[in-house]
Amino acid sequence: MVKSFSAMLISQFSKATGLSLDTIRFYVRKGLLNPGRNGKGGTNPYQVFGAQDVTAARMIRLQQSLGYSLREIAALGAEYRAGEDSPARTAAVLRAQMAKLEERRSELESALDFLGRKLAWVEAGQPKDAPSWENFIC
Amino acid sequence: MVKSFSAMLISQFSKATGLSLDTIRFYVRKGLLNPGRNGKGGTNPYQVFGAQDVTAARMIRLQQSLGYSLREIAALGAEYRAGEDSPARTAAVLRAQMAKLEERRSELESALDFLGRKLAWVEAGQPKDAPSWENFIC
DNA sequence: CTTGACCATTGACTAAAGTCCACGGTTATA
DNA sequence: TATAACCGTGGACTTTAGTCAATGGTCAAG
Numbered sequence: 001m002v003k004s005f006s007a008m009l010i011s012q013f014s015k016a017t018g019l020s021l022d023t024i025r026f027y028v029r030k031g032l033l034n035p036g037r038n039g040k041g042g043t044n045p046y047q048v049f050g051a052q053d054v055t056a057a058r059m060i061r062l063q064q065s066l067g068y069s070l071r072e073i074a075a076l077g078a079e080y081r082a083g084e085d086s087p088a089r090t091a092a093v094l095r096a097q098m099a100k101l102e103e104r105r106s107e108l109e110s111a112l113d114f115l116g117r118k119l120a121w122v123e124a125g126q127p128k129d130a131p132s133w134e135n136f137i138c
Numbered sequence: 139m140v141k142s143f144s145a146m147l148i149s150q151f152s153k154a155t156g157l158s159l160d161t162i163r164f165y166v167r168k169g170l171l172n173p174g175r176n177g178k179g180g181t182n183p184y185q186v187f188g189a190q191d192v193t194a195a196r197m198i199r200l201q202q203s204l205g206y207s208l209r210e211i212a213a214l215g216a217e218y219r220a221g222e223d224s225p226a227r228t229a230a231v232l233r234a235q236m237a238k239l240e241e242r243r244s245e246l247e248s249a250l251d252f253l254g255r256k257l258a259w260v261e262a263g264q265p266k267d268a269p270s271w272e273n274f275i276c
Numbered sequence: 277c278t279t280g281a282c283c284a285t286t287g288a289c290t291a292a293a294g295t296c297c298a299c300g301g302t303t304a305t306a
Numbered sequence: 307t308a309t310a311a312c313c314g315t316g317g318a319c320t321t322t323a324g325t326c327a328a329t330g331g332t333c334a335a336g
Contacts, residue, residue: 094257101250112239119232
């Protein structure tokens with residue numbers, strides 16, 4: 001669990017991820033990110049972010065775009081970290097993620113198909129024998 | 139613009155779409171759905187929804203899952219309806235939609251690829267020569 | 277040692293997307 | 307015509323995901 005590599009302060013991390021300072025602090029409060037602390041004079045006042053936090057930020061964005069709430073994302077991250085030393089658990093979490101993505105992709109493809117058929121129909125001058133839109137289920 | 143086919147009242151429409159009564163009314167207020175009105179005794183107190191409203195509801199769900207706000211969805215719907223009698227405009231809107239979907243799908247695929255590589259790496263016992271996560275941009 | 281840049285914490289505030297509730301009107305059924 | 311089941315409207319309320327502002331601590335440069 002080496003965290004010292006590629007360490008940065010919050011403003012650097014902000015630039016690296018595109019998240020605002022406030023959003024980062026908000027995510028830390030919610031447990032979505034857990035940076036280290038590293039002070040010089042005995043105290044440790046500053047948050048220190050590493051490369052793994054950048055990856056985490058990307059994952060958060062991804063999950064969010066899949067419709068997960070931050071609460072759910074935090075839970076998933078916790079589950080992931082809980083089984084971090086158990087490859088089986090890690091793999092299970094990853095596979096669940098991938099299943100969600102696959103499902104999402106097939107939804108997208110069905111929607112694409114729907115729009116494609118509709119476009120073809122429009123371009124054909126909207127003939128009477130319209131394709132059935134009804135199998136468009138999203 | 140026949141709207142009488144497959145007409146239903148709001149509770150039927152709710153069952154047909156899975157949207158709650160309140161959500162439907164909310165969408166109507168926002169201009170996302172525009173049902174007809176059909177009363178018996180001179181007045182027209184009740185909203186009447188048709189098959190095209192069911193399709194609209196599906197589209198709303200789809201757009202929403204793509205990250206659009208209701209305001210944006212309403213605008214897109216208005217644009218679509220504005221050029222309803224112009225196949226060229228309709229086709230343009232449809233094509234823009236499809237482009238968005240394609241973009242989204244390629245994002246999904248890149249994420250799937252990322253997770254797939256990570257899964258393989260975990261299952262291989264997390265060897266030193268980790269694949270580069272860095273080309274995972276979402 | 278002071279100054280400017282950076283950082284943390286707290287709490288108030290906001291917009292979006294609903295949800296809930298109370299009230300009153302409408303319609304089908306008995 | 308009474309009554310239950312439905313419908314509409316208005317407004318208050320809630321959750322989520324941040325954003326903003328005030329206050330005060332930390333650190334490097336001069």
